Amino acid sequence: MTGELSPIDKAKFVAAKRAAQFVEDGMRVGLGTGSTAAWLVRCLGEMVRDDGLRIKGVPTSTRTAQLAREVGIEVISLDEAKWLDLTIDGADEFDGELNLIKGGGGALLQEKIVATASDQMVVIADIGKEVETLGAFPLPVEVIPFGWQTTQALVEETLVSMDVLGRNSTLRMNGEIPFVTDEGNYILDLHLKRIGNARQMALVMNQMPGVVENGLFIDICDAVVIGYGDGRVEVRDINEGTVDRDKMEFVETDNLFSDLSD
């Protein structure tokens, strides 16, 4: 079961393993999407199997639902859960106020609905995801397929008046055809480079007809568990008033899953 991980995968793994400690018996837990969240699902599956942890998981994508079932986590829908104690998810970028860009894997819509329905959202990320200002990672915007080019033109026109460095956008592709989300929508990736006012950007994007949701998560995340390539983790909790940058811990990586498939 012991596998040699690259530093980046080790960072993701230790963040996920540390964040799994937030999960308590009986909780309803939102399960994020992506390579980091997949580690978390594996960790929780191990806790269910070996420690008798009883949780109900609400996945944020079909691929997370499949993985959760594979590792033995009871899966329920958000409407069955109604509310969640905790959501743990990855991110593409996080800043000093724990605002996020998400949706690199195309799951931002379900992720935002699930995170917003949770008492607490914890993000797991390797240190490479930390930025001073959001926007180097292209901002995913989910749009309905009907008239998507018109929506794209409107989005780009709107960007002209906003505090961003880049204004072009691209339709996310899956080979030769558009990438389609779990909800049957398309994704526009906005190459903004730097988002001066992320709060305003999130509001403006969602006002446009044709836009379903955007990947900016503002004031949703409560804590970030940051993994480092050498096995250290750091927990930054926004609810403690100041974000504590000095809480370094070390997570054992002796027993690693060798068959992560995300």
Ligand SMILES: O=C[C@H](O)[C@H](O)[C@H](O)COP(=O)(O)O
């Ligand atoms: O749509 C995907 C999600 O927002 C992911 O949580 C995000 O893209 C981070 O993914 P990863 O952990 O693979 O970097």
